[in-house]
Amino acid sequence: MTQAFDAALAAFAPRLPLAVALSGGADSTALLLACAQRWPGQVAALHVHHGLQAAADDFVRHCRQLCAAVSVPLAVRHVDARAAPGQSPEDAARQARYEALEALALASQVPAAIQSIALAQHADDQAETILLALSRGAGVAGLAAMPGQWERGGLRWHRPLLRVAGADVRQWLRARGQGWVEDPTNGDERYTRNRIRARLLPALQQAFPHFRDTFARSAAHSAQAAALLLEVAQADLDAVGLPPRIDALQRLSHARQANVLRHWLKRCHATTPSTAQLAELQSQIAACTTRGHRIRIRVGAVLVVRESAVPGCYNLAVLDLPS
Numbered sequence: 001m002t003q004a005f006d007a008a009l010a011a012f013a014p015r016l017p018l019a020v021a022l023s024g025g026a027d028s029t030a031l032l033l034a035c036a037q038r039w040p041g042q043v044a045a046l047h048v049h050h051g052l053q054a055a056a057d058d059f060v061r062h063c064r065q066l067c068a069a070v071s072v073p074l075a076v077r078h079v080d081a082r083a084a085p086g087q088s089p090e091d092a093a094r095q096a097r098y099e100a101l102e103a104l105a106l107a108s109q110v111p112a113a114i115q116s117i118a119l120a121q122h123a124d125d126q127a128e129t130i131l132l133a134l135s136r137g138a139g140v141a142g143l144a145a146m147p148g149q150w151e152r153g154g155l156r157w158h159r160p161l162l163r164v165a166g167a168d169v170r171q172w173l174r175a176r177g178q179g180w181v182e183d184p185t186n187g188d189e190r191y192t193r194n195r196i197r198a199r200l201l202p203a204l205q206q207a208f209p210h211f212r213d214t215f216a217r218s219a220a221h222s223a224q225a226a227a228l229l230l231e232v233a234q235a236d237l238d239a240v241g242l243p244p245r246i247d248a249l250q251r252l253s254h255a256r257q258a259n260v261l262r263h264w265l266k267r268c269h270a271t272t273p274s275t276a277q278l279a280e281l282q283s284q285i286a287a288c289t290t291r292g293h294r295i296r297i298r299v300g301a302v303l304v305v306r307e308s309a310v311p312g313c314y315n316l317a318v319l320d321l322p323s
Helices: 003-011 026-038 056-069 089-107 123-135 166-175 192-207 211-240 246-250 254-269 275-287
Strands: 018-021 043-049 074-078 116-118 149-152 155-158 296-299 302-310 313-320
Touching (some): 003 026, 026 043, 043 056, 211 246, 246 254, 275 296
Antiparallel strands (some): 296 302
């Protein structure tokens, strides 16, 4: 039962020193212990106190005791993870957590500056993410789910357990007599991810025992497709110009036009159109054949309008939404 965990750690080759994001739960506890054993004196633990539940102080105490027992330095950061209006609680907590982990890692020295951060999401978490993406009608970027590694803030981030089932992680801990803390919100089925964990994953396990592996392959294929679409989008954006010329957009196929419009709005204006908004924008671009045609469409958090930079040449522009 622990072979998958041991194999994942054997294949893990981060730049050292390494920081492990430690919540105190089973997954991060196992990852920290395994990394500390493999690279003694080269590993630190980072804990983010979200302040969202009464048990948060107990998590900190557990993490301090665990790190003291294995002689691993621990850094703790308190954050305000309350959601902004219109933001999901999960997204708010996730953003606050990543910002805090980055700040903690950049301030840590064990024995030198941290080079890498390891996160403990495993194969069950990846499957949940894919099912969430499917439930929301995501494209290939969403179906790619969580990447195994990436770079951010001058640090290399890793998820070495993405091919390890959650049950295998817990079995690894039990074999060593190591306890962990359980987040009391994990059983709250008001959260979609918890409903997936409690209801769908057991059914998938019964119907398709190897679903974690097949889901992981699908995520990898989606990630490759998303990377290809990004390359095409950037090439098309270079061709249509900034701001995008309407006549150049009209010469693209419908699919390539949608792809480059999404890329332009996300890269240049940090906004993402809904499916309906993008369809309406493309409909207006197709109909834009006369001088008097007007485009003024809300897309994501902005207004997309038609403008003329020089006589006879029209392009798309972005305006802030009126307050």
